[in-house]
Amino acid sequence: MTxxxxxxxxxxxxGVTLWFTGLPCSGKSTIAQIIGEELRRRGHRVELLDGDxxxxxxxxxxxxxxxGRDENIRRIGYVCHLLTRNGVIAIAAAxxxxxxxxxxxxxxxxxxxxxxxxxxxxxxxxxxxxGMYKKALAGEMKEFxxxxxxxxxxxxxxxxxxxxxxxxxxxAARLLGRLQEMGYLPGAAVHEPYTPEEEAAIRxxxxxxxxx
Amino acid sequence: xxxxxxxxxxxxxxxxxxxxxxRWREELPTLKRLTEQGCWGxxxxxxxxxxxxxxxxxxxxxxxxxxxxxxxxxxxxHSYDGMAFATAxxxxxxxxxxxxxxxxxxxxxxxxPGTYPPQxxxxxxxxxxxxxxxxxxxxxxxxxxxxxxxxxxxxxxxxEHFRSEEKERILEQIYRMTExxxxxxxxxxxxxxxxxxxxxxxxxxRIHHAFWKYSDPAHRLYQKGHKFEHAIRDYYRFxxxxxxxxxxRLGDDTSLFVxxxxxxxxxxxxxxxxxxxxxxxxxxxxxxxxxxTPIGQAKLDWSRTKAWGEGGYxxxxxxxxxxxxxxxVIPPGEYEAVREELRRKLEAMLDEKGRPLGTRxxxxxxxxxxxxxxxxxxxxxxxxxxxxxVGSLGLGSVHTFENDTGPDDANHSEYGxxxxxxxxxxxxxxxxxxxxxxxxxxxxxxxxxxxxxxxGKVIA
Numbered sequence: 001m002t003x004x005x006x007x008x009x010x011x012x013x014x015g016v017t018l019w020f021t022g023l024p025c026s027g028k029s030t031i032a033q034i035i036g037e038e039l040r041r042r043g044h045r046v047e048l049l050d051g052d053x054x055x056x057x058x059x060x061x062x063x064x065x066x067x068g069r070d071e072n073i074r075r076i077g078y079v080c081h082l083l084t085r086n087g088v089i090a091i092a093a094a095x096x097x098x099x100x101x102x103x104x105x106x107x108x109x110x111x112x113x114x115x116x117x118x119x120x121x122x123x124x125x126x127x128x129x130x131g132m133y134k135k136a137l138a139g140e141m142k143e144f145x146x147x148x149x150x151x152x153x154x155x156x157x158x159x160x161x162x163x164x165x166x167x168x169x170x171x172a173a174r175l176l177g178r179l180q181e182m183g184y185l186p187g188a189a190v191h192e193p194y195t196p197e198e199e200a201a202i203r204x205x206x207x208x209x210x211x212x
Numbered sequence: 213x214x215x216x217x218x219x220x221x222x223x224x225x226x227x228x229x230x231x232x233x234x235r236w237r238e239e240l241p242t243l244k245r246l247t248e249q250g251c252w253g254x255x256x257x258x259x260x261x262x263x264x265x266x267x268x269x270x271x272x273x274x275x276x277x278x279x280x281x282x283x284x285x286x287x288x289x290h291s292y293d294g295m296a297f298a299t300a301x302x303x304x305x306x307x308x309x310x311x312x313x314x315x316x317x318x319x320x321x322x323x324x325p326g327t328y329p330p331q332x333x334x335x336x337x338x339x340x341x342x343x344x345x346x347x348x349x350x351x352x353x354x355x356x357x358x359x360x361x362x363x364x365x366x367x368x369x370x371x372e373h374f375r376s377e378e379k380e381r382i383l384e385q386i387y388r389m390t391e392x393x394x395x396x397x398x399x400x401x402x403x404x405x406x407x408x409x410x411x412x413x414x415x416x417x418r419i420h421h422a423f424w425k426y427s428d429p430a431h432r433l434y435q436k437g438h439k440f441e442h443a444i445r446d447y448y449r450f451x452x453x454x455x456x457x458x459x460x461r462l463g464d465d466t467s468l469f470v471x472x473x474x475x476x477x478x479x480x481x482x483x484x485x486x487x488x489x490x491x492x493x494x495x496x497x498x499x500x501x502x503x504x505t506p507i508g509q510a511k512l513d514w515s516r517t518k519a520w521g522e523g524g525y526x527x528x529x530x531x532x533x534x535x536x537x538x539x540x541v542i543p544p545g546e547y548e549a550v551r552e553e554l555r556r557k558l559e560a561m562l563d564e565k566g567r568p569l570g571t572r573x574x575x576x577x578x579x580x581x582x583x584x585x586x587x588x589x590x591x592x593x594x595x596x597x598x599x600x601x602v603g604s605l606g607l608g609s610v611h612t613f614e615n616d617t618g619p620d621d622a623n624h625s626e627y628g629x630x631x632x633x634x635x636x637x638x639x640x641x642x643x644x645x646x647x648x649x650x651x652x653x654x655x656x657x658x659x660x661x662x663x664x665x666x667x668g669k670v671i672a
Contacts, residue, residue: 017264069275154663155664155665156278156582156665162314165249165314181304192299193299193300193301193328193329194297194299194344195344198345198348199297201344201345202297202342202344203285205370205374206284207375208373208374208375209370209371209374209418209421210264210421210524210525210600211262211283211284211524211525212284212285212522212523212525212603
């Protein structure tokens with residue numbers, strides 16, 4: 001068990017939910033996939049809950065109304081909660097457009113890292129991996145986030161990935177470093193800027209200056 | 213000036229509005245002219261008003277709680293001695309130059325507190341005074357260090373051996389440090405392409421702490437006619453000239469800010485916070501101390517200690533909580549009651565003559581939007597910062613006029629200065645400004661919407 005009562009997964013890591021949120025085609029699923037594979041390669045217990053895949057079984061039948069979306073996210077969140085408390089790294093990649101519901105999941109899970117795939121709408125439209133933006137813009141698809149439905153970006157995400165400015169691999173690498181810094185993954189990601197001698201010298205200097 | 217021109221920030225650490233806008237306004241022609249060409253006023257600092265984290269808060273528009281940085285050193289865990297320095301790697305939120313660099317703007321960042329070790333920027337960066345020595349790799353790109361050393365000599369990071377009565381030497385070092393920094397600034401501003409330029413001069417802080425007593429009649433050690441009576445004023449004139457010499461390199465069309473992170477005021481004395489805690493029954497020693505002993509070297513009986521404090525220009529008080537600290541004694545259910553009781557008692561403290569000190573006490577969650585890292589349980593401004601905090605035990609009294617660490621001339625105050633010169637901007641005083649407003653305003657000048665997470669507003 002960790003100090004806060006969480007079971008540990010392999011390699012001494014504690015369970016955590018990595019929650020990707022962002023517009024359609026912002027890169028959530030791509031980066032989540034890369035992260036999932038890398039963490040498995042490192043020996044961690046990982047489960048990936050991708051929004052599209054989950055809608056074919058766990059949340060099948062829930063539509064894209066506000067109520068349907070909220071219930072979809074709550075159910076994904078509940079599964080993440082169960083996985084996290086059993087020492088698994090749960091990776092969720094769903095648009096999850098409403099802030100209040102994301103915050104509800106955060107409170108439920110506890111060990112929660114919100115990752116915002118920040119990508120301008122124009123770029124997402126350009127990518128249009130499944131042709132859905134085209135349909136939405138033509139009015140053929142209703143309740144489409146970013147076009148006819150709102151997206152509320154997170155106010156205080158733990159990580160922001162500017163996916164229009166770096167490759168998915170670069171985003172994934174940065175995210176892994178950040179997870180180490182936050183203590184969710186083993187490894188000293190934080191560069192220690194001072195040797196012990198330097199730190200002692202800095203401390204003496206600051207004491208003389210009255211700061212300490 | 214239309215948006216998307218250049219922006220420059222000249223930071224003058226610890227400069228109070230009373231000196232620049234009132235007392236010496238006529239003696240500082242450059243700064244006076246800038247106020248006549250733009251808007252100006254007081255700039256509210258953060259809690260605590262200390263160089264670290266104030267400059268990082270200014271440049272990120274995030275408060276100390278959001279940064280998880282409450283001072284130069286912060287607890288990295290709940291152990292009793294696990295403190296870590298807040299260097300550049302501790303600042304996890306983006307600062308203005310990160311955002312601008314991503315938007316393709318070139319930046320020059322010179323000696324801004326919170327920038328050692330140097331992190332990559334879209335341009336160049338010279339680390340701040342928390343660089344260990346001139347031999348350290350303090351610049352980005354790395355080759356810049358050699359260029360600066362060859363041209364200006366070894367980097368003058370700070371005044372050495374500051375706790376000294378060798379005032380002539382200290383004064384000389386302050387001047388040489390400032391001279392070198394402004395020379396570097398002129399060099400970088402003219403040899404590098406830039407859209408955003410920022411420098412911070414620390415001499416203005418050092419001069420206050422070392423020489424305040426000579427120039428302030430209210431200081432208990434003031435002596436009229438002392439040879440250093442005009443040391444601060446003369447230095448301010450020097451800095452004003454240096455700023456004047458830099459302006460042509462920055463360009464008349466540049467949107468120019470001159471700001472400080474907090475102000476300065478007379479220091480009346482020191483409160484020995486751990487002596488007080490001991491007398492009030494919150495702190496117990498396992499072994500008595502013989503003479504002045506820093507808190508870190510004293511042997512505390514943790515089984516009988518509820519709270520301990522840190523020294524500095526303000527105080528941080530930490531509680532010893534069961535299940536949190538290794539030998540915690542306060543049951544979690546009693547934490548708030550103990551904290552509130554301490555707060556009341558601290559606020560009721562009297563000075564050595566039995567007069568109310570006017571101490572202010574803050575709980576982190578009351579003043580910060582988020583509380584990250586390991587915050588202090590209470591933040592204390594003894595005498596509203598007219599008294600410093602002394603962490604040592606064994607001084608024999610709660611009030612002291614002898615310091616255990618640094619100089620005792622001046623403490624910080626809550627308001628710094630703000631001047632904004634921009635072509636077309638009319639001269640007027642402005643009120644209600646916070647240092648959190650600077651980063652959003654800078655971004656706005658570039659047509660970049662400030663991130664929603666930034667707390668400050670765009671100054672009109």
